Amino acid sequence: MLDDRKLAVLRAIVEDYVSTNEPVGSKALAERHSLNVSPATVRNDMAALEEQGYITQPHTSAGRVPTDKGYRLFVDRLSQVKPLSSAERRAIETFLAGAVDLDDVVMRTVRLLAQLTRQVAVVQYPALTHSTVRHVELVPLSDRRLMFVLITNTGRVEQRVVELPEVIEDSRVAHLRAMLNSCLDGCGLSSVPEMVVDLPERLPVEDRPVAATILSVLLETLVDRHDEKIVFAGAANLAGADFTTGLRDVLEALEEQVVLMRLLGETSGTPSALTVRIGSENPYTGLRGTSIVATGYGSGDKQLARLGVLGPTRMDYPVTMGAVRAVARYVSQILAAS
Amino acid sequence: MLDDRKLAVLRAIVEDYVSTNEPVGSKALAERHSLNVSPATVRNDMAALEEQGYITQPHTSAGRVPTDKGYRLFVDRLSQVKPLSSAERRAIETFLAGAVDLDDVVMRTVRLLAQLTRQVAVVQYPALTHSTVRHVELVPLSDRRLMFVLITNTGRVEQRVVELPEVIEDSRVAHLRAMLNSCLDGCGLSSVPEMVVDLPERLPVEDRPVAATILSVLLETLVDRHDEKIVFAGAANLAGADFTTGLRDVLEALEEQVVLMRLLGETSGTPSALTVRIGSENPYTGLRGTSIVATGYGSGDKQLARLGVLGPTRMDYPVTMGAVRAVARYVSQILAAS
């Protein structure tokens, strides 16, 4: 059905179209790529490819353009991820190494990725869910309010102000703090709720209301932040490209946490594998015309979160995939080290 | 030189051009606005206004368009800030009231402002400089590393990992923490350096190297973050407009912290006053064609930071200014209350 040469033709079409942004015709194809066949032959193959929906022509007698299905085949079978140059690797390394805290790591990552791919980069903050508690801190603000701070092993810090049901003096706060820390230190955030359920009973009866209040805020924090924080950068790279759907829709989608979330995708299968979503495969209507290349990252074996790149369907997939994979690896290293 | 009617004509031109986005001609002007003069008279006035550089025509015999100078006059003398509707006020209030922490406040603010003005909103995080220390926390991570956390009265949290020169056990950490807090609690960040200068001497000699390390990180934190964090939202609102300079430049500018910083502007005179920068008055070349409306905000009398809106020169200044002013006030309230 699709012999080797037809595949070669498809590959050539994708490559040419990506680099020129113009529909590619049979003659140019036969010349530029060493197919060793005549344009007429190429035309026959193209007709077959079009028949099966891999390419299409914008209007009669213009060149051919890959369809989403064509890109899909290209990504799955005709391309291989292109590794970065060693210069690029060094650049990544030094750039990421300068980060001072988690915010900084994420910010540098997203900018780096945007610059590397010349597209829009999207990075999700490391999930709380898979982190462990490193420290819990209670800071008295006034006699009826205190600030609750949760520090995780990935360097993330969550903070909330808690209104207390009663006045509480510092020594009791200190005691509570000690209890909380001894109970929670090192335990996974997902197991916090069960660890904490019988905590009030182990406290003197007069401390229980306060403890309950604090715990409810703690649990709320864990739940609230289940919708994780996501940042993006490189919107300027969209300026040149033209989308079927209009630039506005794309920008709007980028500012919706929820949409970004679904874009990066639920971990499908192996978390460290590259996920590619092409055009209409996309869950969000405003983003037909764009493709997403994403992957998970995380220290060691656990996947902490995901990052990726969004660009026009007409993108250089091998290069983009290479960049995404490389950046994910380096970030994972950095996070593991801290 | 510029009698009342000429000013009225200028105002009418600005208003019409802003709402229609098309050069406005003498006939339409005389009709729509009740100037009670003939088109010919209007033409004479327009000629005078053009002579003095307040308006210009894109090409011979098209309507007139305000110049930057024209907008400037309009803003300074011909318009008055338009207050928000009470519905809008309520919306602001409820939307901002739901914020749980500082990040949340800033995020909600910037989105709110973008939505309200249908333009790009820019918000600077409350400056560390004018805040005071609420608490300092030291969290042991391993025997040679600890996390240093600084909490300010505006709810901002700064964190750094500190590599220690020697192994240190928990009791000494606790002692250091107590010292730091008793010394720094409540004191303004700007005065931290002097407060801290003689601290090592008040410690047992064996703690001094460790204390010095921590203090140097503390001071570094204060300096580093002098370049404040800035966020923006509403980039999608740029999609429709066309800039003389190209959308790309605008988006690029928005991703440069430094540029944004200068955009919001150094506090010129009264911090709570509205600053308007129109087109070429702008410090950054890529942003000719855009105007900025900004103002300071802060709890009480101290200005903490600035926020504002960026849009095409052709914007509805009275409405935009009203929205910026209102949001700044509400944010100030929220911050003061927490």
Added chain:
DNA sequence: ACTTGGCACTCGGGAACACAGAGTGCTAGG
């Protein structure tokens, strides 16, 4: 002295049109 109506003038933008060129599909021959 200012306002007004009249008038000739200027341009930009859209419609109509022709044309060159790229690209195609088809068919017949190797």
Added chain:
DNA sequence: CCTAGCACTCTGTGTTCCCGAGTGCCAAGT
């Protein structure tokens, strides 16, 4: 199964033409 040739079909571009909005100026009116 590949190839060469050929007729056909488009798009994009350049040209021309014309309409109309809008102007500037002038002379007459208040």
